[in-house]
Amino acid sequence: MRVRRHNSEQGFVLIAMSVAMVLMLAVMGLAFDLGRIYIARNEAQVFTDAAAMAAASKLDGTDAGLVRARQAVGRLPMRWNLGTKAFSGVVVEFSADRQSWARVTAPDNQVEITFLRAIGGPAVFTVPAHSVAAAKPVRLVE
Amino acid sequence: MMRRANQRGHALIELAASAAVMVGCLAGTFQFGYTFYVYNQLVTAVGNGGRYAAMRTYRASAPSDIEKARAAIRNMVAYGDTRPAPGALPQVANLKPEQVQVEWVMDESGKPALVNVSIADYSVDAAFGMFRFTGKPAVEYPFVGRFAPSESEP
Numbered sequence: 001m002r003v004r005r006h007n008s009e010q011g012f013v014l015i016a017m018s019v020a021m022v023l024m025l026a027v028m029g030l031a032f033d034l035g036r037i038y039i040a041r042n043e044a045q046v047f048t049d050a051a052a053m054a055a056a057s058k059l060d061g062t063d064a065g066l067v068r069a070r071q072a073v074g075r076l077p078m079r080w081n082l083g084t085k086a087f088s089g090v091v092v093e094f095s096a097d098r099q100s101w102a103r104v105t106a107p108d109n110q111v112e113i114t115f116l117r118a119i120g121g122p123a124v125f126t127v128p129a130h131s132v133a134a135a136k137p138v139r140l141v142e
Numbered sequence: 143m144m145r146r147a148n149q150r151g152h153a154l155i156e157l158a159a160s161a162a163v164m165v166g167c168l169a170g171t172f173q174f175g176y177t178f179y180v181y182n183q184l185v186t187a188v189g190n191g192g193r194y195a196a197m198r199t200y201r202a203s204a205p206s207d208i209e210k211a212r213a214a215i216r217n218m219v220a221y222g223d224t225r226p227a228p229g230a231l232p233q234v235a236n237l238k239p240e241q242v243q244v245e246w247v248m249d250e251s252g253k254p255a256l257v258n259v260s261i262a263d264y265s266v267d268a269a270f271g272m273f274r275f276t277g278k279p280a281v282e283y284p285f286v287g288r289f290a291p292s293e294s295e296p
Binding site: 024027028030031032035036038039042043045046049050053054057072076077078082083 | 164167168170171172174175178179181182185186188189192193196278279280281282283284286
């Protein structure tokens, strides 16, 4: 037997489900996508911190020192995206005198967005990081 | 308002079906969200410990000096302090110093060139499931501290 609904009730479930689905995707996006973005940001920052220190420790005012500094950055095994992806497009810059400081930038860390994309968010979110280290750092005294 | 006989129980079945989906989604969201939160804390802790290890004086007059240095770095990762007070809370839930791995890589002259700090084995208890991290997060820093092989740890 067919059930007739009141006119004002027709379509209510569809609207309620649509609103609930958007809210659900937003909550999942905040937890999942934003969580991954923060991790990638943190991983990139830790990498550039170590890379800048590695580069700065090789500086001696010569071109050979710059080559050794770039090699030291390239040898670092650290990865991002929960430790699964190698850093790419890493930029290493030096002070004009080639012995004071090194600056490392990791500009291309693009986190793929899973849930927020479904409600109008971007497909990828880039989380760049950069660090500067002095060639003669202050040492710990303990 | 009276409902027809064939409508009775529909709402209950619909609620049961939708509640199962919703609870599943919320449980998964919590599980991943909390795991990511803990992993992020681990990345920070390991990064700070690695930086400390890189700048720390390397003393090696006896094998116990290296173990003391290793213990100090492990405490720095776990507690944010080389000598934590008794009963101090770890920076990351349930993280113990023994779960932190510290290794120095020596150059040809026997001087430390690099120091690796990583989480050897850590499980996140996210209520609805466990995630286990083995060997990650990990950092490698150049050793830029003072090299004092003949000194003893205080």
